[in-house]
Amino acid sequence: MLRNKLSISLISLLASLLTCEQASARLYDDVMASGHIRMGVYENFPPYSFIREGQPTGVDVEVARRIAQAFGLELQLHWITPDEGLEDDLRNNVWKGHYLDKDEANPLAMKQLADVMLRVPYDKAYAYKQDSLGYLINEQVVMTAPYQQEKWQVAYDGQRLDAVRTVAVFQYEPIGVEVDSVPAFYFTSAMGGRMREMTHHYPNPETAFKAMKQGEVAAVMAMQSEIDWWLHQAGDKRYRLAENGFPTMGKQSWDIGIAIRQSDRQLGYAVEEVLDRMIQNGDMEKLFAEYGLRYTKPEFYQVMMEADAER
Incomplete structure (x- = not known):
């Protein structure tokens, strides 16, 4: 029962x-x-x-x-x-x-x-x-x-860099990326790791962009719409869009x-x-x-x- x-x-x-x-x-x-x-x-x-x-x-x-x-x-x-x-x-x-x-x-x-x-x-x-x-x-x-x-995009500080024609510049200038993201992996591994020391990791694109405004990094990489948004919010022509590609990255859009x-x-x-x-x-x-x-x-x-x- x-x-x-x-x-x-x-x-x-x-x-x-x-x-x-x-x-x-x-x-x-x-x-x-x-x-x-x-x-x-x-x-x-x-x-x-x-x-x-x-x-x-x-x-x-x-x-x-x-x-x-x-x-x-x-x-x-x-x-x-x-x-x-x-x-x-x-x-x-x-x-x-x-x-x-x-x-x-x-x-x-x-x-x-x-x-x-x-x-x-x-x-x-x-x-x-x-x-x-x-x-x-x-x-x-x-x-x-x-x-x-969607695609990947770099924005940079025009007062620190004249242009970003190639990612090779980030062997010498710091760039901000979101932690555990595709850009983070790319900049720490591409070109034999020569950009690794110049790659700064942040919780999200917003904090990376704030770091650029505060002078911690010379550029930021994130998705195009995210970069567009933070440039739009900043409203400062000092921050510009890079036009370079990303060699060896694979799928970029x-x-x-x-x-x-x-x-x-x-x-x-x-x-x-x-x-x-x-x-x-x-x-x-x-x-x-x-x-x-x-x-x-x-x-x-x-x-x-x-x-x-x-x-």
Whole structure:
């Protein structure tokens, strides 16, 4: 009798947990019927998504608003705390959830997931990456709808450097980078490590840029939009954009798109239509310009423009 009661209790618990997981993952019809859409954006990540004067702001926050408006839905922001890697972020926020991230109203249930996650690198090789057994690592999500191309950028202090025509200058002049980032790895390993001693590490691009203003470093390297943002905030022509490339770095530009659950491609298609319309009619470029940022269309649109020009 006791064993039967325990079995029934276990089955009930498993069923309730399953119900909680299913309640967290919503399909297209659920989203439209609910009256709201949850858009995943990274927290404290200017100029993309952050809080300013108590209000959510940033390029991705505004993109999320435009998507919600296009569907006639209320926007609910799902703030994402970065984990160790993109795979963890996708798992924790798009298709499964983190077991420690509980709903305060219901301690047995995980918090609801994002319906759509923004600022996801759009790369087919990564999307179809396999583990050692040949299984797709990201089989639970679909990465689609590129809406921006991002790249690495250097800004420098024009009172210390006349120009930055080659990264070789950073054998002699200090440069600030975000710790554990691609720029950090590049400047500590490229050119046989000859720039390592001149590479200064900071918690984020904002502190690196502040260090340049205070004279600690002569330049900063981060993503183009981040550099544009801090130059725009500084409003000082003393700080300039470098035009050099980064030899031996490998991939120096990449597309940014969205991630949705594998089980809800219909929602992904609907969001893709909104983003495509914003790109085609120039709204996306205007939005970036409002934040003082340059906008580069994703590779697909660039190829399409080149094909049209050849006709």
